Amino acid sequence: MKFCVLGSGSRGNSVLVKTPKACLLIDSGFSGAETITRLEQAGYSPEQVDAILISHEHIDHIRSVKILHEKYNISLFANRSTANAVRKILKTKLSFKIFLTNRPFLFKDIVVEPFSVFHDAAEPVGFTFKHNNLKLSIATDLGFPSSAVKEKMKDSDFIVLESNHDEEMLMKSRRPHVLKKRILGRHGHLSNTSAGNLLSHLLHGNLQKVILAHLSQECNRPKLALDTIQHIVSQEDIPFPKIETAFQDRISPLYTA
Ligand SMILES: [Zn+2]
Ligand SMILES: [Zn+2]
Numbered sequence: 001m002k003f004c005v006l007g008s009g010s011r012g013n014s015v016l017v018k019t020p021k022a023c024l025l026i027d028s029g030f031s032g033a034e035t036i037t038r039l040e041q042a043g044y045s046p047e048q049v050d051a052i053l054i055s056h057e058h059i060d061h062i063r064s065v066k067i068l069h070e071k072y073n074i075s076l077f078a079n080r081s082t083a084n085a086v087r088k089i090l091k092t093k094l095s096f097k098i099f100l101t102n103r104p105f106l107f108k109d110i111v112v113e114p115f116s117v118f119h120d121a122a123e124p125v126g127f128t129f130k131h132n133n134l135k136l137s138i139a140t141d142l143g144f145p146s147s148a149v150k151e152k153m154k155d156s157d158f159i160v161l162e163s164n165h166d167e168e169m170l171m172k173s174r175r176p177h178v179l180k181k182r183i184l185g186r187h188g189h190l191s192n193t194s195a196g197n198l199l200s201h202l203l204h205g206n207l208q209k210v211i212l213a214h215l216s217q218e219c220n221r222p223k224l225a226l227d228t229i230q231h232i233v234s235q236e237d238i239p240f241p242k243i244e245t246a247f248q249d250r251i252s253p254l255y256t257a
């Protein structure tokens with residue numbers, strides 16, 4: 001299994017997951033042209049992509065689903081509430097393959113499990129992917145690391161996890177009070193500290209790599225996110241994995257799991 005974060009942040013999110021038989025995009029929040037450029041930078045073409053799995057209907061996750069579906073015949077997968085919300089937001093009658101939240105399904109040679117997360121959307125999910133005894137978990141928009149989320153993400157070999165903001169930077173920012181409240185709330189976005197606390201529950205001997213995602217441009221810095229999280233996970237008695245950040249403006253390396 002290979003994966004690449006094509007980019008992550010409030011201006012667009014997309015992760016490529018590739019196995020010998022399947023090529024998936026998890027969300028497609030950049031424009032069509034930008035997504036194709038980034039796919040090519042990772043060594044792939046849109047013709048190779050089988051399906052886009054949609055985590056939730058916010059525009060930074062769905063911007064190019066219609067164009068990619070129509071131009072390249074890429075299937076769209078979502079739960080029913082998200083599918084309806086996407087149709088409404090994009091004002092189009094898109095056809096979806098519907099999955100059930102918290103119910104694993106097989107796509108070619110990969111087992112996908114969408115799991116429920118707290119976020120201010122219709123029925124938001126994170127995903128786990130299992131192939132050849134390896135597990136990748138992706139959770140980018142969640143306000144609160146519930147015990148159900150911990151349970152779904154445990155035993156991962158690779159994790160892509162939101163580390164949205166530094167709470168102090170957020171409070172000092174000039175953002176309106178209501179937006180601050182939304183971000184900090186249980187249905188908002190995960191802070192560096194919350195991401196670190198969640199990761200310290202997910203540490204185990206085989207966890208190889210963690211990629212921090214959806215970093216706020218205004219209320220976070222990659223080094224601050226890394227330092228905060230490394231400090232939290234280093235309190236545990238388990239050696240912690242390599243932690244990196246994803247970026248908004250460029251793709252990550254192509255990781256091999
Ligand atoms: Zn969102
Ligand atoms: Zn988002």
